[in-house]
Amino acid sequence: MEQLDSLAAAAADGDQNALTALLEESRPLVMAQCRKFLPNPLDAEEACQDVLVAIARNIEGFEGRSKFTTWIYPICTNTSIDCYRKLKRRQSVVMEPVDTPAGGSTPSVVAGARIDILEATEQFDREVVDIVLMRDLLDMDYGDMASMYSVEEATMRWRVAEGRKKLRRVLADR
Helix, strand or coil: CHHHHHHHHHHHCCCHHHHHHHHHHHHHHHHHHHHHHCCCHHHHHHHHHHHHHHHHHHHHHCCCCCCHHHHHHHHHHHHHHHHHHHHHHHHHCCCCCCCCCHHHCCCCHHHHHHHHHHHHHHHCCHHHHHHHHHHHCCCCCHHHHHHHHCCCHHHHHHHHHHHHHHHHHHHHHC
């Protein structure tokens, strides 16, 4: 992980070779994070590519105040949600129902639950969605989240708890 931090710092300073290496080295981590949102491998791959493009476009914004892995959590979260919504819109224009998901697999209970959560998050403020998903799907540390949002850890724990309550209410109403 320290290697990613040093590559990210060099890439943020304009080193194109460091950026190339950073994208190659971080790809497995990004893919793993995208799979937590989008269990279908093809969907996760699409989101992963979008995340890598976003990293390349925004790397100059990496200031090194946090770890690179912490910096990419919101990018993975937002990009995966956007990818899910884009895939959902594409599916809505299909005239005939599709019996089997891409790849020939059937959705698991976990995948179905994730889809329910992603659909429920469409009713929330983006920050509420981000913090709950970063904590519960990406297993991000409360301390890292608190430093990212410049709040105390106790405040972040409260925000996550409140976000979970809202999410539970919406899921219960479904």
